[in-house]
Amino acid sequence: MKAFVALSWCLVLFSCDALVSSALDTITTNQSIRDGESLVSAGETFELGFFSLGDPPKRYLGIWYKKITSMTIVWVANRVAPLADASGTLRVTSRGSLVLLDGNGSEIWSSSPPTAARDPVAQLLDVGNLVVRDADGSDSNNFLWQSFDYPTDTVLAGMKIGWNRTSGFNRYLTSWKSVDDPSPGNFTYQLDPNGYPQIVLKQGSEIKLRSGPWNGLRWSGTPNLNPNPYYRYEFVLNEDEMYYRYALLNSSVISRKILMPNGIVQRFNWIDRTRGWTHHLTAPIDQCDDYNSCGAYGTCRVDTSPECSCLKGFVPKFSQEWDILDWSNGCVRRNPLHCQDDIFVKYSSLKLPDTRSSWFNASMNLRECEVFCKKNCSCTGYSNMDIRDGGSGCLLWFGELIDIREYNNYGQDLYIRMAASESALLPTGPSHQKKHKLVIGLAISFGSVFLGLVLTICVLQCKKKKMGLREVKKDRFESGDNYESEKEDLELPLFDLSTIAMATNNFSTDNKLGEGGFGPVYKGVLKGGQEIAVKKLSRDSRQGLHEFKNEVLYVSKLQHRNLVKLLGCCIQEENLLIYELMPNRSLDSFLFDPTQREQLDWSARFNIINGIARGLLYLHQDSRLRIIHRDVKASNILLDFEMNPKISDFGLAKSFAGNETQANTNRVVGTYGYMSPEYALDGVFSTKSDVFSYGVLVLEIVSGKGNRGFHHPDHHHNLLGHAWKIFTEGRSMQLLDKLVENSCSTSEALRSIHIGLLCVQRCPNDRPSMSTVVMMLGSDIELPLPKEPGFFNERNLLQENTSDSQPNEMTMTVLSAR
Known part of the structure; x- marks a missing residue:
């Protein structure tokens, strides 16, 4: 026992x-x-x-x-x-x-x-x-x-990115080759030890993104990397080591930074099992994050159009190239230097230039820095190393200053060597300031009186104009001067009609690319060789001044690699929008064409799916205003020469400010087949409306078939209903376009279909945000099961929404593809 x-x-x-x-x-x-x-x-x-x-x-x-x-x-x-x-x-x-x-x-x-x-x-x-x-x-x-010494694609709290200076050992990130292949990809994220250290993102040996030097609080080019209750950022530079890392100040926070296979760096925070990983930061955010996008002594500002300009005191190196928006050769000084007679001009609110050809001394102050730089004729600029407590340390540049951008806040001061003849750029002294203030005061006084007169005249003219329009009941575009009062709202170049007519061979039919609800679109070539696309508002267009101005105001302020670039407009006898030419036209011209569709292999389609997601994420979260596009569809996705997607047509866009998340409208505009249920039926729109449209587009890209007009011999569902039906039966791969079966990554295709169905769920709250979509596309995290999509019950939306009687008494306006 x-x-x-x-x-x-x-x-x-x-x-x-x-x-x-x-x-x-x-x-x-x-x-x-x-x-x-x-x-x-x-x-x-x-x-x-x-x-x-x-x-x-x-x-x-x-x-x-x-x-x-x-x-x-x-x-x-x-x-x-x-x-x-x-x-x-x-x-x-x-x-x-x-x-x-x-x-x-x-x-x-x-x-x-x-x-x-x-x-x-x-x-x-x-x-x-x-x-x-x-x-x-x-x-x-x-x-x-x-x-931690051998990271792959992820940075965790406490992990060092940087060098052991004694042994020469380097810790850096390398992207995965794809979401289901962790072998080393083509992108690296590392601390560059040349000059004063900075973080660089490289594709192969080519720099794609630069953080700027560390200034004691953050990297100079990351103004959103501010101290907060959740993270502590640390940069260490001594005889033994140089590295960057972050620490979590709250043990309940779960956070990671990842280098995606497509070269995008993102930080994600875990919220809970319901909401999962949420997107926190992204780099690059916009075109001004692209390395050296404006050339030497050029500065990039995302809220201007064009985004590149020369620093004050500099002029384009080749003006004809700047005329066609080619900034690669940058700018040169207006007046040559003379070494000992030179002065230093202060430029503020900047991302500091590339520091790979710099020298630094932590013990010098700013005055000593200036003296040291002036003695060396090769020294082109200087700045403080550390901006805390009034500034300390000395950072000197030698050679051309490149990769500069301007910020509204959090930028730094940079002192650039200039010729003595540029003394007008220096701040005025005390003796001049009183005169300056007097001149300003007089100017303001006279300006106020003049402005009052102008406003009075404008009000009278507007009243007279409205009365005239009521009498004749004509479209407001039929007069030649009806847009003159809007000129001052346009923050982008204005083209002469004669210039555009010459570029398009007088709007020749041979130059016509297509036509939509806005009017015809023509290709053209400016005098300097820049290829352009010109949208011409037709007399019988279903759109008008509101959509035209909307497009100008929004697109001119938006800068992102996946948004179409507006080069300018014309508001003389014709209302024209001038864009960069997209040689491969729109996505629908490939996707729904039996012969052209063959050019879209799976790699191109998945790149397009990712690019559209990043563009919408920028609109919804990273741009200055939260912008709802309201007309995301295949014909509004343009393709450049490398088949990269560009979201276009912002005529129907709306912006939200502050904490606004949704709005109502009594004028429902858009394209059926892409519109979310809550918008089509109740006029309620939000970022989740664009998410729904994106989900439809993803399913179209995967299948090569359009949602509207979709037919299947076994049932009468639209594309969404068909995708849902075979998903619930475990047959999702049957949705895949047979033309891409041989080039397809099964895991990417299944994930894309799954994400598409999550985006088209009936309830807006069930749909993911675009930040979550970007994260789901770029990782292999487990996806939640989607619920039934909107419009699954084969409703005849077109018939319902064009009837004379509406339950909510709203006017339903349908604008088809442009």
Whole structure:
């Protein structure tokens, strides 16, 4: 009996040991982790084990968040040498190396061996760091090896990005090749040690994005990276190290920064199981984030059109190139330098120039910095290194100043070497300030009187104009001067009608690209060689002055790689909009054409899906105002020569300010088949209206078929209903256009269909935001199940909404494709 009891206790103890061992965070040289087993950090925040990716599936060893439902990978060991099956084993050698073995005992991956190891163990820490250490030591400075030194595509709190200056060891991010292939992609995110250090994003060897130098609070080119209650940012530069990292000040916050396969850097914060990961920051945000977009001594400002201009005292190096909006050769000084006679002019609110050809001294003040720079004729500018407490340190530039942009807030002061003849750019002295103030006062007084007279005349003219329009009941565009009063609202170049007529061969039919609700569109070439597309408001257009002005006001203020660029307008005898020419026209001309569709392989389609998402994210979140496009559809997506998508046609757009999230209208405009239920039926629109339209567009891109006019022999659903039906039956791949089957990534296609269905759910609150969509497209997180889409019950919307009697007595206006 005693023996039985003893045996029972042994079995209990053995069972307890087994349970404990299954949740260990540490293994020794006598233990291993096999496929199907894992290490779990002490606080159960992170887990290390094996997972599958790709088609056919491959096995990888990695680290992911433990408590989060979606499997979010933050580190991969064998990213270049995946296992073919579930036979992998992870061990710790007596020399202190981690080794990953396949079923034959062959080494697939190993960590670098330490210089010395007495009793090594491997431990997964609660910060997500896999470390090898001596069993009797846990000091982070004495780790024999750590995964934080070998990041893949993700930065976690406490992880260093930068250099060990003694050994030359560099820690940097490398993107995944695709969302289901963790092998190294073509993008890197690293600290550039040349000159004064700065973060650079590279595609291969080409710089795509630059953070600007560290100024004590943030990187100069990241004004939104302000101190807050959640993060502490740190930049360290000493004899031994140079690195950047962040720390979480609130232990309840879960945050990660990831370099996406497409080269976009994003930060995500975890909210809860319902809302999942939410987008927090993105880089690049706009075209001014593109490296050196305006050339030497050119400055980029996102809220002007065109966005590039020369700094004061500089002129375009080749004016004819600037006339056609080619800024690559930048600007030159208006007057040449003469070394010792030169002056230094202060420029404010800037992202500081590229510092790879700079020199710095932390102990010098700004006055000493100026003296030092003036003595060296090759020194072109100077600034403080640290902006805190009035400024300190000296940062000097040598050679041309490139990659400068202007901000409204948080920019820095830069002092640039100029010829003495440019003294007018210097601040006026005390003796001049009184005269200056007097002149300003007199100007304001006379200006006020003059402005009052002008306003009075304008009011009388407007009243007279309205009365005349009521009498003749003609379209307000039929007079030649009806837009003159709007000129001062236009913040972009005005073209002469003769210039555009010459460029389009007098609007020749041979130059006509197409026609929509706005009117005909013509291609043309300006005198300098710039190719353009010209939208001409036709006399019988269903749109009018409101849509024309809307397009001008919005597009001229928006700058993003996935938004079409408005070059200018004409408001003389004709109302014209002049755009950059998109040589591949609109998406619908490819997607719904039986022969052209073949040119859209899966890679191009997935790139278009991603690009449209990023463009809408900019409109909804990253632009100065929250902008609702209200007419997202295939014909309003233009394609450049590389088939990159550009969202166009902002004639129906609306902007929200402050905390506004939705609005009502009694004039429902847009295109049926893309309109959300709440907008089409009740006139309620929000960012989720655009999300619905985007979801329709995604399903069209995947299938190569339009939502309106969709037919299927087995049922009478539209495309949304068909996609929903086969999704619920587990047959989603049947939606895929057969022309892309051979070039398709199955995981990307299935994910795109799933995301499309999430976007077209009937209830706006169920649809994801565009920031979530971008995150879901660029990662392999688990997606929630979609609910039934809007308009699933085969409603005849067109008939319902063009009837004379409306339940809400609203006027329903349908504007078809333009």
